[in-house]
Amino acid sequence: MPTLERLARDHTIVLVVTQPDRPAGRGGKSAATPVGAWAASNLPGVRVLKPAKVNQPEVVAEIRGLGADAWVVIAFGQKLSKGLLDGAFAINLHASLLPRWRGAAPINAAILSGDSVTGNSVITLADRMDAGLILGTSTMPIDPLRTAGELHDQLAQDGPALVARVLAEKASGSLRAQTQDETQVTIANKLSREDDAIDFHQPADFLRRQIHALTPWPGVSADLDTTPPQPLKLLRGKTLHNTHSDAPAGTIIDARVGTVSCGHGTVLQILDVQPPGKRPMPWAAFANGRTIPPQTRIVSAQELA
Numbered sequence: 001m002p003t004l005e006r007l008a009r010d011h012t013i014v015l016v017v018t019q020p021d022r023p024a025g026r027g028g029k030s031a032a033t034p035v036g037a038w039a040a041s042n043l044p045g046v047r048v049l050k051p052a053k054v055n056q057p058e059v060v061a062e063i064r065g066l067g068a069d070a071w072v073v074i075a076f077g078q079k080l081s082k083g084l085l086d087g088a089f090a091i092n093l094h095a096s097l098l099p100r101w102r103g104a105a106p107i108n109a110a111i112l113s114g115d116s117v118t119g120n121s122v123i124t125l126a127d128r129m130d131a132g133l134i135l136g137t138s139t140m141p142i143d144p145l146r147t148a149g150e151l152h153d154q155l156a157q158d159g160p161a162l163v164a165r166v167l168a169e170k171a172s173g174s175l176r177a178q179t180q181d182e183t184q185v186t187i188a189n190k191l192s193r194e195d196d197a198i199d200f201h202q203p204a205d206f207l208r209r210q211i212h213a214l215t216p217w218p219g220v221s222a223d224l225d226t227t228p229p230q231p232l233k234l235l236r237g238k239t240l241h242n243t244h245s246d247a248p249a250g251t252i253i254d255a256r257v258g259t260v261s262c263g264h265g266t267v268l269q270i271l272d273v274q275p276p277g278k279r280p281m282p283w284a285a286f287a288n289g290r291t292i293p294p295q296t297r298i299v300s301a302q303e304l305a
Contacts, residue, residue: 004159055081099180109188112213132176147215200250204266236272241280243267255292258283
């Protein structure tokens with residue numbers, strides 16, 4: 001959305017294309033996408049097109065008939081055909097430093113892999129996924145305490161300036177394109193709900209990255225191994241590099257501060273959690289007033305199933 005807002009401020013938008021309205025909320029009432037809703041409220045007189053299949057001939061004819069100088073594509077969710085794109089200056093904002101992390105979940109993959117730096121890339125659209133020419137990039141460090149949701153928002157705020165720079169260079173004739181190095185390609189596969197399992201036999205830093213990479217979705221599910229088990233989502237953690245534990249993996253070392261023994265004697269401090277039906281909260285708030293017996297373990301939900 002920030003990029004659309006910037007484009008609306010700096011340029012004349014002739015068409016907004018987004019996904020069709022879909023059922024949302026408890027009542028299942030049909031609702032517009034956030035892009036569609038924002039455009040309807042803030043771009044009076046601009047048509048908002050919501051095709052189920054963007055490559056249908058009548059949709060292609062309508063889009064191409066406008067003769068727009070540039071098309072900006074962000075997380076559209078449908079592959080644009082060659083017939084639609086031919087002759088158009090169509091660019092895509094992608095949340096990674098291509099060719100690293102092509103694919104559906106680049107932010108999550110960067111965190112999970114322990115990358116220290118990420119950024120945005122603006123590329124031309126190509127037949128192969130995220131394989132277009134690079135027209136511009138921006139970089140930023142990945143804070144070890146930042147979740148994928150927070151990094152997504154940070155990159156979304158960074159994107160508009162990069163898109164604006166590329167469009168300005170195109171208008172001035174100074175835009176230069178760079179071919180991606182195919183030997184450096186990595187793929188960020190789509191996440192699923194089955195990715196939420198955690199194994200405390202893994203080292204603490206891997207678990208920290210996993211928790212942050214999967215927050216807010218699909219999340220990391222765990223249980224306190226009490227009677228009955230207490231389910232919760234793990235939302236944020238911190239690796240205690242100078243702390244060692246000989247306790248079995250998953251053992252809560254200090255229930256007051258949420259330290260947990262992990263693989264190879266490493267220790268993870270759980271900072272934020274979310275119990276079922278509750279808002280996210282610091283571990284201290286979760287543990288306050290709760291009896292957590294000594295030697296209680298945190299285990300994956302699948303382990304107790």
